[in-house]
Amino acid sequence: MPDDFPFILKKLKLKVTPKRVAILDILMKETIYLSPEEIWERMKMRFNKIGLPTVYRNLEELVEGNVIWKISHPNRNLYYFFCRNRSHHHHFICLSCRNVEDINLCRLRELEKLVKEELKGKVVSHILQVNGLCSRCKKNKKG
Amino acid sequence: MPDDFPFILKKLKLKVTPKRVAILDILMKETIYLSPEEIWERMKMRFNKIGLPTVYRNLEELVEGNVIWKISHPNRNLYYFFCRNRSHHHHFICLSCRNVEDINLCRLRELEKLVKEELKGKVVSHILQVNGLCSRCKKNKKG
DNA sequence: TGTCTTAATAGAAATGATTTCTATTTGCGA
DNA sequence: TCGCAAATAGAAATCATTTCTATTAAGACA
Numbered sequence: 307m308p309d310d311f312p313f314i315l316k317k318l319k320l321k322v323t324p325k326r327v328a329i330l331d332i333l334m335k336e337t338i339y340l341s342p343e344e345i346w347e348r349m350k351m352r353f354n355k356i357g358l359p360t361v362y363r364n365l366e367e368l369v370e371g372n373v374i375w376k377i378s379h380p381n382r383n384l385y386y387f388f389c390r391n392r393s394h395h396h397h398f399i400c401l402s403c404r405n406v407e408d409i410n411l412c413r414l415r416e417l418e419k420l421v422k423e424e425l426k427g428k429v430v431s432h433i434l435q436v437n438g439l440c441s442r443c444k445k446n447k448k449g
Numbered sequence: 450m451p452d453d454f455p456f457i458l459k460k461l462k463l464k465v466t467p468k469r470v471a472i473l474d475i476l477m478k479e480t481i482y483l484s485p486e487e488i489w490e491r492m493k494m495r496f497n498k499i500g501l502p503t504v505y506r507n508l509e510e511l512v513e514g515n516v517i518w519k520i521s522h523p524n525r526n527l528y529y530f531f532c533r534n535r536s537h538h539h540h541f542i543c544l545s546c547r548n549v550e551d552i553n554l555c556r557l558r559e560l561e562k563l564v565k566e567e568l569k570g571k572v573v574s575h576i577l578q579v580n581g582l583c584s585r586c587k588k589n590k591k592g
Numbered sequence: 593t594g595t596c597t598t599a600a601t602a603g604a605a606a607t608g609a610t611t612t613c614t615a616t617t618t619g620c621g622a
Numbered sequence: 623t624c625g626c627a628a629a630t631a632g633a634a635a636t637c638a639t640t641t642c643t644a645t646t647a648a649g650a651c652a
Contacts, residue, residue: 323600342638358602363601401573407568413554413556431581437576439573466630501631503631526609
């Protein structure tokens with residue numbers, strides 16, 4: 307039951323509020339990454355009262371719960387994206403149309419090994435993201 | 450002549466101003482990554498008049514010229530770091546003491562190949578950064 | 593099903609890193 | 623040395639994100 311919002315929220319020990327369900331619904335139905343403000347705009351179509359801080363707070367909680375992804379854009383703004391792939395992977399994001407594609411190539415194990423053995427350090431987190439143009443946008447730029 | 454500041458600046462077609470030279474000097478002598486504000490503080494010890502925008506502008510120009518690195522910290526602030534290693538590589542940054550270590554393992558070629566062949570896309574940029582605790586800070590946490 | 597506790601929310605306001613703007617200064621080519 | 627474009631100072635603006643406080647509502651439990 308991948309789209310059972312209440313189930314997902316309960317698993318994260320979060321209350322099943324209409325706002326949370328709607329945010330999940332918006333993100334799940336979307337194929338591109340969205341900004342908090344854009345999500346807020348869509349929320350305003352569904353609710354009379356909806357504050358931007360609520361959007362921010364919930365997005366962060368969902369990221370924390372590994373339900374959605376935070377995308378670091380070169381423009382320094384944050385975007386959010388729902389991804390069904392639950393195994394460890396990374397993303398190729400299109401800077402033009404905002405599409406996201408999975409990259410299953412990750413050398414985290416190697417990296418952790420390297421940091422552990424050579425640097426004697428401890429890995430807390432890592433970022434690996436490839437930014438570019440998807441096939442369609444690549445074509446359009448040329449055409 | 451890796452520490453010939455005027456040479457470096459001229460190569461980037463930037464005028465050799467005292468402020469630019471000082472920023473380079475500060476970063477080259479430092480072993481940890483610094484925030485723009487911290488660099489500004491140090492600049493204030495050297496100059497009577499020095500504006501924060503000047504620091505920001507110059508840091509960005511130097512990043513653009515591949516002379517210094519921009520570090521994306523999980524706290525969402527930017528930091529800057531000078532690295533003598535001029536070949537393509539990435540960094541392991543210590544979240545505690547701010548040390549930086551080179552990671553020469555990069556799978557950019559594989560990634561580009563993957564994006565090109567499987568996704569038919571074009572890579573514009575990529576981020577690969579490992580965040581954690583260096584050996585010393587790791588020990589101190591335990592002790 | 594009603595009560596109660598606590599999390600969640602709205603809305604306004606604050607925050608703070610970064611950028612913009614404009615007048616002034618300065619590097620440096622001619 | 624001169625002159626012009628680039629660089630700078632300092633104040634002000636920007637704007638994404640967070641904080642604050644009073645109000646609302648989810649859901650555990652009786």
